[in-house]
Amino acid sequence: MSRRALATAVVCLSGVPLAACAAASGPTGVLPSSGAPVSAPASASAAPSAGQPATAPAAPTGGTGWTSADIPVFAPAPPPEPITLPESGSVPYLSRIPTQQRVAFLTIDDGYLKSPEAPGLLAAAGVPVTLFLTTDAIRDDEPYFARLQEHGAVIEAHTITHSELRGKSYAFQRREICGSADRLGHRYHRRPVLFRPPFGTKDATTLRAVHDCGIKAAFMWKETVHKGKVRYQEGHRVQPGDIILMHFRPDFVRDFLAALRAIRKAGLTPALLEDYIPG
Template sequence: MKRLMVSIFLLGSCLALAACADQEANAEQEMPKAEQQKPEEKTVHVQKKEEDTSTWIKTEKPAKLPILMYHSISSGNSLRVPKEEFEAHMKWLHDNGYQTVTPKEAYLMLTQDKKPSEKCVLITFDDGYTDNYEDAYPVLKKYGMKATIFMIGKSIGRKHHLTEDQMKEMAQNGVSIESHTIDHLELNGLSPEQQYSEMADSKKLFDNMFHQETSMISYPVGRYNEETLKAAEETGYQMSVTTEPGAASRDQGMYALHRVRVSPGMSGASFGAYIESMK
């Protein structure tokens, strides 16, 4: 009897220990595991590649650059150049050995008095019309031309204006997207604070959209005053263009560069004579 009691006691103890072990195991499973900390992400700073100008041609005098000014590639008024005429202009540039430059290259030309080729032009379009993509862009690609579009911030995706996707496609194929302000207001009629906002906001918009340093602005309708020049520099642009006629040079001021207006009715030959007169 005594042995039986001892056996029962030992059996009960074993069962109790097993139950405790199960409870601890269950409790361990229910306890949340400590969250694994993610390794700290480090910002990778991409080193910007500087333009190699060692092979560029040094100019004896301050460099001059014809900055061509187009708007819509269509018909209808003095700001619209038909596609056939635009193609004739691009063909003339191509056949006569002209090199088209980017805003960055233009800045280096004008500030360092060097040029990548004996004959250079900067092709620009104001406002960012849809036909810049549908009609001008195929011609630019056909002749291997670079160009720059000054886009109005509020017009992106609106009727008859470029979409973000269209601009991004062109930006991957030699077309720079630069600023034409947010609202396309005549800057000389705005307060200094409003001018600053128009320029700063549009620069931020295009910097973020294209992961770039937007470096150039075209003043709407070519209007500006001393406050405009000051705001353009303070908001971080490297240069600005006006509608004042003639080839650009730094003695005009980097924030008041002239442009060559291209009007409808010019054949390839008359366009060529016009460009040659800018030397």
């Protein structure tokens, strides 16, 4: 059986400075936003490309920083069990999905650096990932992320300018959150339903603005990956339901493979975060 068939999937820790978990801010600018949803499927599961990788090319044997032998093989992820979200004027802020299923969730932030290895690596790995994209960071090459969509990546919101939101006015926060969701929905034909605040910082206003922008949940993380090393908030192993954070950085290949190895070492399978959020 092929690696791809085996890899089917429904796919800062304490003591680590927040600056280590975020790319440098890009140019500042604000996009107009009404907060109105773009006509698109309500969830990643309904989008044709969400969690449905395109046919993978043959994995390279050298010259790209990885080979097919470097990619861990996973058992298929179990059928997802969506969690229950509270009904209020706010949204939950999660660093772990409360599930007993042996799954973990790989997320990738920002988009300032467009690693040329990423499309082929995602295609060969065949695992689901969630991209929390900053619209200012991606505007110099938006088609790049459409290529990642073709290989199973699902695109979610991460503000327009990568500004820290905590302590800012409701109007500022809503503009950053709704504006990024609107732009991403227009460009990638599916309006985001999930959000991550830059640097992982937020306040009650943030969670209310996320809700008012039509987004279902906001996310922190339990592990980060940087320069090929996984850093843990709790213990020394990825736990079921953990959300793992990495970025589009020069060490993309090392970070991606390190995250997959950590998931494999824990006896878990990568799953798609959006499949655990009710539609």
